[in-house]
Amino acid sequence: MNPRSPQAAALRPIVLLPALTVALVLVAVAALCMRGGTINVDVFVAVQGYTRALPDTFWAMVTICGTGVVAFGLLAPTLAWQPRWYAAGLAAAALAGFYSNGLKRLYALPRPASVLDAGQLHVIGETLHANSFPSGHSVTAFTLAALLVLASRRPLRTATWAVPMATLIAFSRIAVGAHWPADIAAGAAGGWVSGALGVMIVVRWRFWNSVNGVRVMGLVSIGIGVSLFLVDLGYPLALPLQDVAAVIAIGSGVFTIARARRDPLLPWQRTMSA
Numbered sequence: 001m002n003p004r005s006p007q008a009a010a011l012r013p014i015v016l017l018p019a020l021t022v023a024l025v026l027v028a029v030a031a032l033c034m035r036g037g038t039i040n041v042d043v044f045v046a047v048q049g050y051t052r053a054l055p056d057t058f059w060a061m062v063t064i065c066g067t068g069v070v071a072f073g074l075l076a077p078t079l080a081w082q083p084r085w086y087a088a089g090l091a092a093a094a095l096a097g098f099y100s101n102g103l104k105r106l107y108a109l110p111r112p113a114s115v116l117d118a119g120q121l122h123v124i125g126e127t128l129h130a131n132s133f134p135s136g137h138s139v140t141a142f143t144l145a146a147l148l149v150l151a152s153r154r155p156l157r158t159a160t161w162a163v164p165m166a167t168l169i170a171f172s173r174i175a176v177g178a179h180w181p182a183d184i185a186a187g188a189a190g191g192w193v194s195g196a197l198g199v200m201i202v203v204r205w206r207f208w209n210s211v212n213g214v215r216v217m218g219l220v221s222i223g224i225g226v227s228l229f230l231v232d233l234g235y236p237l238a239l240p241l242q243d244v245a246a247v248i249a250i251g252s253g254v255f256t257i258a259r260a261r262r263d264p265l266l267p268w269q270r271t272m273s274a
Contacts, residue, residue: 048174061237066170067137072224082151085148096195099190138185146196221253
C-alpha cells in the first residue's frame, strides 16, 4: 500500500482515533494520580488489599506476561495463520521501548518499596526501588492488546478478551508491589499508541509479508525462545510459565520456518477493495 494512497489515508482514522482517545483518557488518569495528593498511594494500598486474596504464584505468572520476551513467546503461534500480529509486535516494540525507557530516565521516580513502610507493602519477586514511571510491563501488555485488536478481522470481539487480559497484567504490577497506579495508566496509554503505530507500519509497508519475511520472524521466535531458558526475569514462582513460553516460541518458530506462508488478508484490505 502506497503511504499516500487513498486507502492509506482512510487507514489513519481507523487506527489512530481509537488509539489516541484511549491514550488521552489514560494520561488523564495518570496525571490525576500523580498530582492528586495521596491518591496514588491510597489506590495502591487499596488495590493490594484485594490482590492479596489470590496466591503469589498467580500474580507472578500474570506479571511476567508483561515482559517482552514472554509476550512474544506466547504470541508466536499466530505466525502460522496471522503473521501480521507478530510483525506489528516487532514494529511496535521499538516504539514502546523508546517511550518506556525514555520516560523512566526522564522522571526517575521512586517505586513503592522506596516510599512505603514494610507493613503497607506486599512484594512478590524481586524488590525494585527506582525508575517507576511508567510501567514497562503495562506498556508491553497494552501494545500487544492494541495490535491484536486493531489488526484483527473482528476488532470488537478481540477487544473483549485482549483488553481485559492487558488490564490484568497492568494491575499485576500493583499486586507484586512494583508500580503505582499512575505508572500503569501512563504505561497503558503509551502501549496502546505504540501498538496502533505498529499496525499502521505493517499495513502500509508490507516488506515483511513474504515467505522469506515470515521465516525471518520464525528465526526471531526461536531466538526469543532460547533466551527465555537463560534469562532471569526476577519471578521464580513463574518459572514454569517462562519455560512453557520458551517451548511455544521455539516450536512455533520451527513450524513457521518449515511451513511459512504469506498473511492471507491484511486488515481492511477486503473492505477497501470492495
